[in-house]
Amino acid sequence: MKKEKLLEVEQLNIKFTTSIGDVNVSDNINFTLNKGETFCIVGESGCGKSVVALSLTRLLPENAVINGSVKFEGFTISDLDDKEFAKIRGQKIATIFEQPMSCINPVMRIGEQIAETYRANFKCSKKEAKLQALKKLEEVKLPANRYNAYPHELSGGMQQRVMIAIALACNPQLLIADEPTTSLDVTVQYQILELLQELKEKYHMTILMITHDMGVVHDMADRIGVMYAGNMMEIAERDAFFKQPLHPYAQELLNVVKDPCHYTIPGTVPNLMEIFSGCPFEPRCQKATEMCKTYKPENSVRDERMVRCLNVIPN
Ligand SMILES: Nc1ncnc2c1ncn2[C@@H]1O[C@H](COP(=O)(O)OP(=O)(O)O)[C@@H](O)[C@H]1O
Ligand SMILES: [Mg+2]
Structure with a gap:
């Protein structure tokens, strides 16, 4: 092929x-x-x-x-x-790095960061962006109740998952x-x-x-x-x-x-x-x-x- x-x-x-x-x-x-x-x-x-x-x-x-x-x-x-x-x-093209905190905003809730990235690329309502962010959280295997968590509340591996979710927010x-x-x-x-x-x-x-x-x-x-x-x-x-x-x-x-x-x-x-x-x-x-x-x-x-x-x- x-x-x-x-x-x-x-x-x-x-x-x-x-x-x-x-x-x-x-x-x-x-x-x-x-x-x-x-x-x-x-x-x-x-x-x-x-x-x-x-x-x-x-x-x-x-x-x-x-x-x-x-x-x-x-x-x-x-x-x-x-x-x-x-x-x-x-x-x-999206990029992920060794240090997740290089691309995550430390003072913003993780769900909102994923939603904002989605909204920056696809014009949509805040409600729709939140639904998409919840979907991404599920895809990277983070529970939905972490939507409102701040990055410092997560382990290194979880932060890595957030970075992947942000990177994939634009498909x-x-x-x-x-x-x-x-x-x-x-x-x-x-x-x-x-x-x-x-x-x-x-x-x-x-x-x-x-x-x-x-x-x-x-x-x-x-x-x-x-x-x-x-x-x-x-x-x-x-x-x-x-x-x-x-x-x-x-x-x-x-x-x-x-x-x-x-x-x-x-x-x-x-x-x-x-x-x-x-x-x-x-x-x-x-x-x-x-x-x-x-x-x-x-x-x-x-x-x-x-x-x-x-x-x-x-x-
Ligand atoms: N802004 C810069 N100015 C000068 N040299 C740099 C700069 N950024 C990286 N380098 C040099 O480029 C080389 C390759 O770095 P890098 O791509 O990070 O290597 P690797 O990822 O394979 O470990 C290194 O010698 C580094 O010092
Ligand atoms: Mg390197």
């Missing part, structure tokens, strides 16, 4: 200009989200995952310089002016979830992931999940993008990826999962102010050759698989 594309990101370059130099956070990144799938971007902390995700909804600070093309349902949204873009952000086609369960304990984490999966199926949503946790990737992903130092190193379908990751960095990420108590990838993620002459992973790569120091790998693509390494071709 031919997959329908929802989001197409081409040649995405992002840098931050700072008083001590430029920070290059996205280097010619390309990826596509198919309708109804969960695409996970995985990589160690500081690799540029959140910046790439935030750029898609233009939520980056002013010192960000973004270039490249982003299409949503075949329509180029990267050219839109901010006012037009705000409509897309409100009605088609988005795309949900960007940036480390949504990282600060939760394991049982609650599992419940939230299960909830996201359920809502995704109910609304045929597409999810872009950002995570550093291979367990989350394993449970949630249909396809995976591995990011390192502002580069997309590999893109693969889930089963093929876990059977045989191709990029040496992806292999290292899985080595850590297999032996989390003892194994760590040697070295650290580089400072993104550095200009890389060759492959940015070369200093940490067990399979690097002399060439990797000087030549920057290109994307090589075959069928559904992409890999960016001089020594590996997808087959």
Whole structure:
């Protein structure tokens, strides 16, 4: 069956200009989200995952310089002016974050916040908005009597559910979830992931999940993008990826999962102010050759698989 594309990101370059130099956070990144799938971007902390995700909804600070093309349902949204873009952000793409309180108003009752978000996007009466908010509360499995609760009266997991209800108030086609369960304990984490999966199926949503946790990737992903130092190193379908990751960095990420108590990838993620002459992973790569120091790998693509390494071709 031919997959329908929802989001197409081409040649995405992002840098931050700072008083001590430029920070290059996205280097010619390309990826596509198919309708109804969960695409996970995985990589160690500081690799540029959140910046790439935030750029898609233009939520980056002013010192960000973004270039490249982003299409949503075949329509180029990267050219839109901010006012037009705000409509897309409100009605088609929603974002949830690690810290729910970053998007919840601490002094407003949670039910009213969900209702207000609904009313901001769909013109309707207050009564209708309240009914919709109650429906959303039920969908995220919060009891109706919490409608009048204030955020501080709820646990972290419940606040996460409120944030999801606010995000879904506009029935988005795309949900960007940036480390949504990282600060939760394991049982609650599992419940939230299960909830996201359920809502995704109910609304045929597409999810872009950002995570550093291979367990989350394993449970949630249909396809995976591995990011390192502002580069997309590999893109693969889930089963093929876990059977045989191709990029040496992806292999290292899985080595850590297999032996989390003892194994760590040697070295650290580089400072993104550095200009890389060759492959940015070369200093940490067990399979690097002399060439990797000087030549920057290109994307090589075959069928559904992409890999960016001089020594590996997808087959
Ligand atoms: N406003 C900014 N100005 C300069 N550098 C920034 C800014 N925001 C993020 N960065 C840098 O971008 C890099 C990638 O950050 P981020 O996308 O948050 O990584 P990840 O989500 O993969 O952990 C980091 O090195 C960070 O310091
Ligand atoms: Mg992040």
